[in-house]
Amino acid sequence: MYKRLRLKDKRQSIIDAAIVLFSEKGFHNTRTPELAKKAGVSEGTLYNYFINKDDILIKSFEYYSEQVLNKLKSIEDDCDSARGKIENFVIAHINTYVENKSMARFVLLELRQSPEFIKKYPEYRPVKVFMDHLTSLIQEAVDQGEYRKDLDVETFTTMLMGYMDYSMTKWLLLDTELDPVELGMKFKDIVHNGILA
Amino acid sequence: MYKRLRLKDKRQSIIDAAIVLFSEKGFHNTRTPELAKKAGVSEGTLYNYFINKDDILIKSFEYYSEQVLNKLKSIEDDCDSARGKIENFVIAHINTYVENKSMARFVLLELRQSPEFIKKYPEYRPVKVFMDHLTSLIQEAVDQGEYRKDLDVETFTTMLMGYMDYSMTKWLLLDTELDPVELGMKFKDIVHNGILA
Amino acid sequence: MYKRLRLKDKRQSIIDAAIVLFSEKGFHNTRTPELAKKAGVSEGTLYNYFINKDDILIKSFEYYSEQVLNKLKSIEDDCDSARGKIENFVIAHINTYVENKSMARFVLLELRQSPEFIKKYPEYRPVKVFMDHLTSLIQEAVDQGEYRKDLDVETFTTMLMGYMDYSMTKWLLLDTELDPVELGMKFKDIVHNGILA
Amino acid sequence: MYKRLRLKDKRQSIIDAAIVLFSEKGFHNTRTPELAKKAGVSEGTLYNYFINKDDILIKSFEYYSEQVLNKLKSIEDDCDSARGKIENFVIAHINTYVENKSMARFVLLELRQSPEFIKKYPEYRPVKVFMDHLTSLIQEAVDQGEYRKDLDVETFTTMLMGYMDYSMTKWLLLDTELDPVELGMKFKDIVHNGILA
DNA sequence: AATGAATGAGACTTCATTCAT
DNA sequence: GATGAATGAAGTCTCATTCAT
Numbered sequence: 001m002y003k004r005l006r007l008k009d010k011r012q013s014i015i016d017a018a019i020v021l022f023s024e025k026g027f028h029n030t031r032t033p034e035l036a037k038k039a040g041v042s043e044g045t046l047y048n049y050f051i052n053k054d055d056i057l058i059k060s061f062e063y064y065s066e067q068v069l070n071k072l073k074s075i076e077d078d079c080d081s082a083r084g085k086i087e088n089f090v091i092a093h094i095n096t097y098v099e100n101k102s103m104a105r106f107v108l109l110e111l112r113q114s115p116e117f118i119k120k121y122p123e124y125r126p127v128k129v130f131m132d133h134l135t136s137l138i139q140e141a142v143d144q145g146e147y148r149k150d151l152d153v154e155t156f157t158t159m160l161m162g163y164m165d166y167s168m169t170k171w172l173l174l175d176t177e178l179d180p181v182e183l184g185m186k187f188k189d190i191v192h193n194g195i196l197a
Numbered sequence: 198m199y200k201r202l203r204l205k206d207k208r209q210s211i212i213d214a215a216i217v218l219f220s221e222k223g224f225h226n227t228r229t230p231e232l233a234k235k236a237g238v239s240e241g242t243l244y245n246y247f248i249n250k251d252d253i254l255i256k257s258f259e260y261y262s263e264q265v266l267n268k269l270k271s272i273e274d275d276c277d278s279a280r281g282k283i284e285n286f287v288i289a290h291i292n293t294y295v296e297n298k299s300m301a302r303f304v305l306l307e308l309r310q311s312p313e314f315i316k317k318y319p320e321y322r323p324v325k326v327f328m329d330h331l332t333s334l335i336q337e338a339v340d341q342g343e344y345r346k347d348l349d350v351e352t353f354t355t356m357l358m359g360y361m362d363y364s365m366t367k368w369l370l371l372d373t374e375l376d377p378v379e380l381g382m383k384f385k386d387i388v389h390n391g392i393l394a
Numbered sequence: 395m396y397k398r399l400r401l402k403d404k405r406q407s408i409i410d411a412a413i414v415l416f417s418e419k420g421f422h423n424t425r426t427p428e429l430a431k432k433a434g435v436s437e438g439t440l441y442n443y444f445i446n447k448d449d450i451l452i453k454s455f456e457y458y459s460e461q462v463l464n465k466l467k468s469i470e471d472d473c474d475s476a477r478g479k480i481e482n483f484v485i486a487h488i489n490t491y492v493e494n495k496s497m498a499r500f501v502l503l504e505l506r507q508s509p510e511f512i513k514k515y516p517e518y519r520p521v522k523v524f525m526d527h528l529t530s531l532i533q534e535a536v537d538q539g540e541y542r543k544d545l546d547v548e549t550f551t552t553m554l555m556g557y558m559d560y561s562m563t564k565w566l567l568l569d570t571e572l573d574p575v576e577l578g579m580k581f582k583d584i585v586h587n588g589i590l591a
Numbered sequence: 592m593y594k595r596l597r598l599k600d601k602r603q604s605i606i607d608a609a610i611v612l613f614s615e616k617g618f619h620n621t622r623t624p625e626l627a628k629k630a631g632v633s634e635g636t637l638y639n640y641f642i643n644k645d646d647i648l649i650k651s652f653e654y655y656s657e658q659v660l661n662k663l664k665s666i667e668d669d670c671d672s673a674r675g676k677i678e679n680f681v682i683a684h685i686n687t688y689v690e691n692k693s694m695a696r697f698v699l700l701e702l703r704q705s706p707e708f709i710k711k712y713p714e715y716r717p718v719k720v721f722m723d724h725l726t727s728l729i730q731e732a733v734d735q736g737e738y739r740k741d742l743d744v745e746t747f748t749t750m751l752m753g754y755m756d757y758s759m760t761k762w763l764l765l766d767t768e769l770d771p772v773e774l775g776m777k778f779k780d781i782v783h784n785g786i787l788a
Numbered sequence: 789a790a791t792g793a794a795t796g797a798g799a800c801t802t803c804a805t806t807c808a809t
Numbered sequence: 810g811a812t813g814a815a816t817g818a819a820g821t822c823t824c825a826t827t828c829a830t
Contacts, residue, residue: 010811028225032804033813042812044806053804148394155383156392158367159360166359186352194391195353197345207793229821230796239795244822404814422619426800427817436816441801542788549777550786556757557750564749580746588785589747591739601789623825624792633791635827644825 011049014039018060023105027057061111064103065129071096072133082141087184089137090164093130094180097168105172108165131161156191163187208246211236215257220302224254258308261300262326268293269330279338284381286334287361290327291377294365302369305362328358353388360384405443408433412454417499421451455505458497459523465490466527476535481578483531484558487524488574491562499566502559525555550585557581602640605630609651614696618648652702655694656720662687663724673732678775680728681755684721685771688759696763699756722752747782754778 017039021030032053036043050056075092079085097104135157141147147156164183171178214236218227229250233240247253272289276282294301332354338344344353361380368375411433415424426447430437444450469486473479491498529551535541541550558577565572608630612621623644627634641647666683670676688695726748732738738747755774762769 031802036813043804043814044812045810047805048810145394147392148390151392152383152386156387158363159356159384159387162359162361162363163356164359165363166355170355186349187356189349190353190356191387191392193345195344195348195388197342228819240797240821241795241823242793245793250821425798437800437818438802438816439814442814447800539788541786542784545786546777546780550781552757552761553750553754553778553781556753556755558753559757560749560753580743581750583743584747584750584782585786587739589738589742589782591736622823627792634793634825635791636789638826639789 010039010041010045014041014046014049014056015060015063018056019064019106020102022057022060022110023102026110027053057111060106064107064111068096069129072129081146082137082144083146086134086137086141087188089134090160090184090187091180094164094168094178094183098178098180101172104168108169108172127161127165131157134160159191160187207236207238207242211238211243211246211253212257212260215253216261216303217299219254219257219307220299223307224250257303261304264300265293266326269326278343279334279341280343283331283334283338284385286331287357287381287384288377291361291365291375291380295375295377298369301365305366305369324358328354331357356388357384404433404435404439408435408440408443408450409454409457412450413458413500414496416451416454416504417496420504421447454500458501461497462490463523466523475540476531476538477540480528480531480535481582483528484554484578484581485574488558488562488572488577492572492574495566498562502563502566521555525551528554553585554581601630601632601636605632605637605640605647606651606654609647610655610697611693613648613651613701614693617701618644648702651697655698655702659687660720663720672737673728673735674737677725677728677732678779680725681751681775681778682771685755685759685769685774689769689771692763695759699760699763718752718756722748725751750782751778 014035017035018030021035021038032046033043035056036046039046046056050059071092075088079088097108135153138147138151138153138156138160142149142151142153167183168178170176211232214232215227218232218235229243230240232253233243236243243250243253247256268289272285276285294305332350335344335348335350335353335357339346339348339350364380365375367373408429411429412424415429415432426440427437429450430440433440440450444453465486469482473482491502529547532541532545532547532550532554536543536545536547561577562572564570605626608626609621612626612629623637624634626647627637630637637647641650662683666679670679688699726744729738729742729744729747729751733740733742733744758774759769761767
């Protein structure tokens with residue numbers, strides 16, 4: 001029991017170090033000895049917990065997925081109206097990244113668009129689970145008459161995801177500030193009121 | 198004159214090969230001998246035209262930038278109304294990528310995750326030129342009374358850019374079809390009519 | 395303790411191999427894999443102990459310097475008269491090389507022509523320590539009245555060093571025999587008795 | 592005739608450039624394109640006049656040998672007494688180097704002790720022709736009764752050559768001044784008068 | 789004869805991984 | 810389980826040499 005815990009500690013500290021380093025320097029520019037050092041373990045220990053360097057990337061991602069799924073569940077029932085759920089979702093989604101910038105970089109820059117990774121795990125796209133959830137929330141809002149009947153759900157989902165993604169990418173690359181609530185309100189203003197004069 | 202042409206050919210064929218390979222396999226998984234072979238030159242020739250492998254990445258991007266700037270200029274005067282210009286811009290922007298999928302992957306997927314690249318171009322330039330242009334078009338539409346006076350121009354720009362970017366990323370990663378005109382119309386429907394019931 | 399010893403062994407075996415190979419084939423004609431093989435280590439191990447190939451040259455020389463300094467100290471107090479000390483010094487100096495022909499070639503032939511080396515050690519140190527010591531011994535002989543008062547100490551030092559150096563270079567290049575005692579006696583005969591009829 | 596001259600010009604300018612560059616940077620650190628540029632010819636032209644890079648080294652040396660042989664002949668008959676000839680020889684020998692420091696470095700540092708070169712051309716040692724000449728002059732002095740009958744001619748030759756060589760090496764490496772006449776006189780004082788009190 | 793762009797063998801070096809301790 | 814020195818395959822890049830012009 002005690003050993004299991006310590007074992008879990010090492011595994012976890014490797015994943016934590018990996019997410020930080022991969023996000024800072026990129027997967028290919030992170031050296032395994034450096035990763036071991038940051039995790040506070042020896043180089044050999046990496047291979048007691050993971051098959052190889054690729055495996056560390058994949059398992060780091062799986063850890064991330066687990067985290068965000070938990071997050072998703074925790075905010076699911078906070079609100080009754082579909083519109084309110086969507087608003088909560090957007091803010092929670094962005095907050096997840098804002099609270100952990102390393103992980104944000106890891107997912108948004110390094111991982112999300114890694115062709116090798118996507119090729120190996122097409123279904124693991126971290127975005128997919130979000131998109132599907134968001135799509136279902138939007139469909140719910142349409143079904144409940146909160147959004148108009150002929151709204152193209154897929155297009156609106158893409159707009160919202162793209163808006164969040166793009167805003168966060170700008171935040172990461174240009175190192176600016178990011179206020180989730182304000183971001184959501186500005187978006188809402190446009191899609192609710194339209195842009196026309 | 199003859200020599201200059203051949204010289205330009207080799208340099209260009211290396212860039213062309215680089216864009217294809219980097220987009221297909223990623224920068225780090227592309228081997229220089231493989232790149233040379235694809236370009237139809239010897240390994241040594243790479244280093245007659247470029248400082249090192251990194252330089253090939255940078256110069257390939259600069260070539261891309263030049264291309265898109267030319268594209269921008271060519272569509273500038275096609276339409277009188279600001280709204281028309283924006284619609285033309287969106288379609289032309291997406292078409293640039295659709296017409297050259299390799300370059301699309303190169304810019305949208307590979308370039309974004311390259312730390313060397315980000316270090317050299319911290320302002321994320323390829324997109325910046327577009328964004329700035331788009332922002333000015335939207336501002337023009339507001340000024341001309343085509344869009345409402347209190348429209349948050351920056352937010353709308355980000356929405357539109359994010360929507361295009363996200364749609365194209367999905368297109369690339371999931372290998373689906375992409376119709377620029379339809380894409381633009383769906384977006385217009387939402388931002389013109391709003392989403393509310 | 396055990397590991398430390400093995401560690402020192404590897405480092406030393408690389409230096410030993412380097413001195414032999416550099417002296418036999420020259421620095422530039424010695425390939426690192428060959429050097430690794432001769433040292434009984436892998437190619438990668440070279441770079442666990444040294445920064446690069448140049449560093450192996452430098453460190454080999456520094457090892458040599460340490461060796462000869464120890465030699466110098468060991469012969470310092472063997473004799474009371476300054477003249478005797480000088481004679482001992484000459485014989486010991488030459489013996490150092492005769493006993494280790496690889497190191498002799500390394501220092502006398504290879505090291506002298508290495509621009510990297512000269513740049514790092516502009517004062518031509520390996521010889522300087524000797525020269526300075528020899529100069530002080532000769533000065534002592536003058537002070538004690540064993541040599542004449544108006545002897546140009548520097549010139550005599552240069553003569554003696556040059557004579558030894560030249561004799562040894564001939565020995566190395568022409569692969570002849572070398573008897574340190576005989577060499578010293580022949581020199582003594584001339585400088586004691588002069589050359590005139 | 593005109594072409595022959597121009598041809599000789601190119602060949603000579605390559606040799607001149609080689610002697611300078613080889614002496615400054617060493618044979619292995621001199622790049623052939625750089626050598627071509629310094630000589631004012633194209634890279635390909637090098638191979639119209641020389642077999643390969645090694646050949647340029649060898650031919651540069653042969654050119655040097657020719658030069659010094661001419662020098663030797665020109666001073667041969669300047670003096671009647673053997674002692675005078677030796678003195679003239681020493682001064683002329685050193686002057687050859689002082690007047691052309693590049694060539695001095697080339698011969699004394701780069702070429703003389705290049706194992707590859709010596710291995711290929713053991714008889715071409717630039718020193719040999721000098722030594723032999725000097726030996727014969729000393730022998731002449733002994734025969735003429737100017738030096739004592741039992742003088743060890745070889746030892747004295749080695750002393751004198753070593754003294755000159757060592758003095759010049761110090762001059763080159765430490766970048767000091769060198770006065771051939773003074774150098775000769777200091778040497779003469781010691782070997783004529785001896786060192787003893 | 790002169791050119792210099794092109795060549796490609798081969799150099800040095802890196803770094804993910806192993807395994808004896 | 811933990812270590813980290815050792816490994817060696819494989820990478821990028823250099824540079825003497827060639828040959829079409």
